[in-house]
Amino acid sequence: GENVEQHPSTLSVQEGDSAVIKCTYSDSASNYFPWYKQELGKGPQLIIDIRSNVGEKKDQRIAVTLNKTAKHFSLHITETQPEDSAVYFCAASIGTSGSRLTFGEGTQLTVNP
Amino acid sequence: GAVVSQHPSRVICKSGTSVKIECRSLDFQATTMFWYRQFPKKSLMLMATSNEGSKATYEQGVEKDKFLINHASLTLSTLTVTSAHPEDSSFYICSAPDGVYGYTFGSGTRLTVV
Numbered sequence: 001g002e003n004v005e006q007h008p009s010t011l012s013v014q015e016g017d018s019a020v021i022k023c024t025y026s027d028s029a030s031n032y033f034p035w036y037k038q039e040l041g042k043g044p045q046l047i048i049d050i051r052s053n054v055g056e057k058k059d060q061r062i063a064v065t066l067n068k069t070a071k072h073f074s075l076h077i078t079e080t081q082p083e084d085s086a087v088y089f090c091a092a093s094i095g096t097s098g099s100r101l102t103f104g105e106g107t108q109l110t111v112n113p
Numbered sequence: 114g115a116v117v118s119q120h121p122s123r124v125i126c127k128s129g130t131s132v133k134i135e136c137r138s139l140d141f142q143a144t145t146m147f148w149y150r151q152f153p154k155k156s157l158m159l160m161a162t163s164n165e166g167s168k169a170t171y172e173q174g175v176e177k178d179k180f181l182i183n184h185a186s187l188t189l190s191t192l193t194v195t196s197a198h199p200e201d202s203s204f205y206i207c208s209a210p211d212g213v214y215g216y217t218f219g220s221g222t223r224l225t226v227v
Binding site for chain 1: 119144145147154155156157159162204206208210213215216217218219220221223
């Protein structure tokens with residue numbers, strides 16, 4: 001089955017700096033790659049996603065890049081703010097939304113004011 | 114956007130009792146519901162997948178008799194933890210596909226068994 005690896009497990013940055021989280025996946029059939037933000041005691045919230053026919057997607061301070069050849073995708077957060085502090089998960093899915101998501105192990109991002 | 118309402122958000126129960134967790138899709142039909150378990154500082158672990166009107170599919174190692182899943186309608190799926198024990202204490206999260214690719218997650222249920 002699909003395997004998703006995520007690095008780093010923890011990331012500490014100063015407010016205003018950029019943060020990058022990287023994920024690799026194993027199954028070349030995966031075609032949907034969402035990123036979730038999870039705050040303590042809450043469910044994951046989608047922050048951005050990318051599909052296999054696109055190499056990059058941006059939404060204000062957040063961007064995701066996808067390299068299907070290398071089977072990796074990355075989350076980029078610019079101008080980080082303390083409220084960006086949370087756990088971030090990458091995930092991968094094969095086929096339509098009825099397919100299961102495989103999650104990475106998560107990255108604890110801390111933005112220091 | 115699509116919303117999955119999960120209740121209760123927190124529950125404390127005594128060992129040996131059963132607890133039911135509900136997930137309702139509020140503005141879309143959830144033909145499929147994924148149920149996850151999450152330990153502190155860990156990732157989401159898929160427990161089972163339920164489809165409306167049919168039996169749930171459980172992941173390897175998940176006790177189907179302990180974690181009963183019912184998906185009787187297109188808007189409601191339930192997870193019942195039967196004869197709960199302290200080791201069942203965890204954060205349980207449901208998720209439903211809400212479109213061609215997207216998934217919507219519930220807010221989670223913190224179960225504590227004492």
